[in-house]
Amino acid sequence: MPIPLYLLGLAVFAQGTSEFMLSGLVPDIAGDLHVSIPAAGALTSAFAVGMIVGAPLMAILSLRWPRRRALLVFLTAFMLVHVIGALTSSFAVLLATRALGALANAGFLAVGLTTATGMVAPHLKGRATSVLLGGVTIACVAGVPAGALLGQLWGWRSAFWAVALVCVPAVLAIMWAVPDASPSGSAPGDAPGARRELRALRGPRLLVTLGLGALVNAATFCTFTYLAPLATTVAGVGEAWVPAVLALFGIGSFAGVTVAGRLSDARPGLVLVPGGLALLAGWLLLAATAGDPAVAVVLVLVQGTLSFGVGSTLITRALYAATEAPSLGGSFATAALNVGAALGPALGGLTIGAGLGHRSPVWMSALLVALAFALAGLAARPGTRGKAEVS
Structure with missing residues (x-):
C-alpha cells in the first residue's frame, strides 16, 4: 500500500478518536455541564448528524478543489473546533462544535476514501479502505482509552486538547505527501458533474448496501456510546478499568477491519453472512449476561471485532457498487454509516431515559441487526435478488 495512504490514516486516527472518545467521557461531561447522561449522549448524535449532512455536501462543494487543498481545509477546521470545544463552558456551544467538527470530518473522510481507493488498483478497494479505517480502529485501541484516561486525570477538556494536537502532524504529513490532484483524479477544475454522479447513486444494489451499513452501525453506536455506564453500573467494573474495556473494543475493531480488508474484495460473503449472524447472537448474549463482568468483557472484544x-x-461493497460516482460514492457511504451513528445513540438514550436501565441499549442493538437481516432478506426475494444483492 502507498505510504500516503497510511498518512491519511493518521488524520483519520485523530478524527476517530474524537468521534468515539465520548464513550468514556459522557459521565464527566454530563456532571461538569449539568446535563443528563442521555443529553450528553446527544453529543455523539450531533456529530453523526453533521457527518450525514456534511459527507455529500462537503464532497460536492469540494469537487473542483485539488485533493490536498480539500483535505487541509477540512482537517484544519476540525482542529480549530476542538480548541473551541476544550475552552467552552456552555453545553450548547459544545454541541455546536461537535456538529461543525463533524462537517469537517465528513468532508475529509469523503475525499479521503476517494483519494485512498484512487491510489490502488481497482480490485484492491477493500485493502485501501481497511488501511484508512485502520485509523479509526487504532483510535478505539489507543486514542479512545487514552481520552478516557486523560478525562479521569485532568478532566474531559484535556481529551479535546489532545485531539487538536494530534491533528498538527497530520496536517504537515498531508502537505508533504498527498498529491495535489482533484478528488476525481483529474486535473483541478475538471471534476465530473455532481448531477451525473448523483444519478449513478440511485441504484437498488447500492441503496440496500447503504441501508444495511446504517443499521449495523446504529447497533454498534447504540451500545458503544453507553459502554462506560454499562460497564460500571451493570457489569460492576470499576471506573479505573473503563479505559481498558474501551481498549478491548478497539482491539476487536482493529482485528475486524484487518480481516475484512483481506476478504471484502473477493469473498465478502464469508464476512457478511456468518459474521452478521454471530453479531446478532453476540448482542443478544451480551444483553442477557451483562451483569457478569468476565463474560461482558469478553463479549466487548468479540462485538468490536464483528461490528x-x-x-x-x-x-x-458500497464503493464497488458506486463505481460510476468516483467522487461522491465515498461520501454516501460515509453518510449512511453516520445515519446509523446518529440513530444508535438516540435510540439508546431513549431506552435509558424511559427507565429501562443501562442494559437496554444492548437489546436495541440486537433489534437493529435483526432489522438488517430483514432488509437483506427482502432485497433477496425473487425478482429483486439480481438488482440489489450486496455480495
Missing part, C-alpha cells in the same frame, strides 16, 4: 468486520465490508 467493524461486517461494517467495513459493507463500506467496501
Whole structure:
C-alpha cells in the first residue's frame, strides 16, 4: 500500500478518536455541564448528524478543489473546533462544535476514501479502505482509552486538547505527501458533474448496501456510546478499568477491519453472512449476561471485532457498487454509516431515559441487526435478488 495512504490514516486516527472518545467521557461531561447522561449522549448524535449532512455536501462543494487543498481545509477546521470545544463552558456551544467538527470530518473522510481507493488498483478497494479505517480502529485501541484516561486525570477538556494536537502532524504529513490532484483524479477544475454522479447513486444494489451499513452501525453506536455506564453500573467494573474495556473494543475493531480488508474484495460473503449472524447472537448474549463482568468483557472484544468486520465490508461493497460516482460514492457511504451513528445513540438514550436501565441499549442493538437481516432478506426475494444483492 502507498505510504500516503497510511498518512491519511493518521488524520483519520485523530478524527476517530474524537468521534468515539465520548464513550468514556459522557459521565464527566454530563456532571461538569449539568446535563443528563442521555443529553450528553446527544453529543455523539450531533456529530453523526453533521457527518450525514456534511459527507455529500462537503464532497460536492469540494469537487473542483485539488485533493490536498480539500483535505487541509477540512482537517484544519476540525482542529480549530476542538480548541473551541476544550475552552467552552456552555453545553450548547459544545454541541455546536461537535456538529461543525463533524462537517469537517465528513468532508475529509469523503475525499479521503476517494483519494485512498484512487491510489490502488481497482480490485484492491477493500485493502485501501481497511488501511484508512485502520485509523479509526487504532483510535478505539489507543486514542479512545487514552481520552478516557486523560478525562479521569485532568478532566474531559484535556481529551479535546489532545485531539487538536494530534491533528498538527497530520496536517504537515498531508502537505508533504498527498498529491495535489482533484478528488476525481483529474486535473483541478475538471471534476465530473455532481448531477451525473448523483444519478449513478440511485441504484437498488447500492441503496440496500447503504441501508444495511446504517443499521449495523446504529447497533454498534447504540451500545458503544453507553459502554462506560454499562460497564460500571451493570457489569460492576470499576471506573479505573473503563479505559481498558474501551481498549478491548478497539482491539476487536482493529482485528475486524484487518480481516475484512483481506476478504471484502473477493469473498465478502464469508464476512457478511456468518459474521452478521454471530453479531446478532453476540448482542443478544451480551444483553442477557451483562451483569457478569468476565463474560461482558469478553463479549466487548468479540462485538468490536464483528461490528467493524461486517461494517467495513459493507463500506467496501458500497464503493464497488458506486463505481460510476468516483467522487461522491465515498461520501454516501460515509453518510449512511453516520445515519446509523446518529440513530444508535438516540435510540439508546431513549431506552435509558424511559427507565429501562443501562442494559437496554444492548437489546436495541440486537433489534437493529435483526432489522438488517430483514432488509437483506427482502432485497433477496425473487425478482429483486439480481438488482440489489450486496455480495
